[in-house]
Amino acid sequence: MKVPFLDITRRIKEHEKEYKKAVEDVLMSGKYILSDNVESLEDELAEYVGVKYAIGVANGTDALQIALDVLDINENNEVITTPFTFAATADTIMHTGAKVVFADIEEDTMNISPKEIEKKITSKTKAIIVVNLFGHSADWDNIKKVLSKDIFIIEDNAQSLGAFYKNKKTGIFGNISTTSFFPTKNLGGFGDGGMIFTDNEEFYKKAQYLRVHGATRKYHYEYLGYNSRLDELQAALLLLNLKYLDNWNKERRTIASFYNENMKEKFIVPFEKEYAYHIYHQYTIRTDKRDKLKEYLNSKGIPTAIHYPKPLHLHPLFEKYGYERGSLPVSERVADRVLSLPIFPELTEEEREYIVKIIKEW
Numbered sequence: 001m002k003v004p005f006l007d008i009t010r011r012i013k014e015h016e017k018e019y020k021k022a023v024e025d026v027l028m029s030g031k032y033i034l035s036d037n038v039e040s041l042e043d044e045l046a047e048y049v050g051v052k053y054a055i056g057v058a059n060g061t062d063a064l065q066i067a068l069d070v071l072d073i074n075e076n077n078e079v080i081t082t083p084f085t086f087a088a089t090a091d092t093i094m095h096t097g098a099k100v101v102f103a104d105i106e107e108d109t110m111n112i113s114p115k116e117i118e119k120k121i122t123s124k125t126k127a128i129i130v131v132n133l134f135g136h137s138a139d140w141d142n143i144k145k146v147l148s149k150d151i152f153i154i155e156d157n158a159q160s161l162g163a164f165y166k167n168k169k170t171g172i173f174g175n176i177s178t179t180s181f182f183p184t185k186n187l188g189g190f191g192d193g194g195m196i197f198t199d200n201e202e203f204y205k206k207a208q209y210l211r212v213h214g215a216t217r218k219y220h221y222e223y224l225g226y227n228s229r230l231d232e233l234q235a236a237l238l239l240l241n242l243k244y245l246d247n248w249n250k251e252r253r254t255i256a257s258f259y260n261e262n263m264k265e266k267f268i269v270p271f272e273k274e275y276a277y278h279i280y281h282q283y284t285i286r287t288d289k290r291d292k293l294k295e296y297l298n299s300k301g302i303p304t305a306i307h308y309p310k311p312l313h314l315h316p317l318f319e320k321y322g323y324e325r326g327s328l329p330v331s332e333r334v335a336d337r338v339l340s341l342p343i344f345p346e347l348t349e350e351e352r353e354y355i356v357k358i359i360k361e362w
């Protein structure tokens, strides 16, 4: 048997007529960028998350970049973030000229540690980017306890749209939050896309300007902005996917509890803290024999992925900040042991059972 790590065509086949109609409607509308579908998606997602405003942009990286610019982050500032994340969380900070300050993670959830954040705060700390990693919320109450009011929070929610912290959806805990519609995300599109969320009207307006070259009205430029627009085709298809998102997330949870039951004796399986509703963007186990296990599963037709093989502070890009092996030991230890297994809503019963059977034989 050969299992895909992720197969998006399965959901297209399941809802083929709907997807085709949405595409055709956009094609025939004559409007392709920042129009009705984008506005509807902004409205629906703002309501879904529970914030006042949403701004559709070209991708999740731009969403972070624009969020940092909205907050005027610059070379005089420091921005704290996690080393155990996708590059965009930290390289966008670098683009502003601000210093990237990494704070180590919690061993269980692999999210940034409130205690470690506290150690890294200086008089120059202007903001923090907190990631809700792999579908599991960060520890928001404890993070907010260590931050003074003048430190802005950007919530990178690219992996956790639909997750909860206590009984609130993630995406409401930052002054600004961001997400990505990269095809592999829980709410994925069929190309690039991203969104910014905020309750602050001033931030909302500035983000809108920045996505169109900083124009506050047509051909009148006040800010140094970008071309970062979301297109209608993506928005129309994402509106369809949004209808299914909660069910898809539930299905991911069903798979995760089946895996947990069958794997918890052999490996460290994902944690779900009492405050969290985990939506398993990734199902990531940990073992000392990670590389051997990966090879074994691959030989049995089960592809896996490593999120992430090396924490960001050990990459050449971040060398100038002076971190070395040993600087952030928890993230380093975790990176050597993590392995992500196939998890997506359309994974069949047979595939789920096959994966568990092969792992039991390991």
Ligand SMILES: *Cc1c(COP(=O)(O)O)cnc(C)c1O
Pocket (backbone or CB within 6 Å): 059, 060, 061, 062, 085, 086, 088, 089, 131, 156, 158, 159, 179, 180, 181, 182, 192, 193, 194
């Ligand atoms: C995917 C992702 C991003 C970037 O989104 P893109 O749409 O690929 O630019 C940023 N942060 C995290 C945590 C992500 O997983």
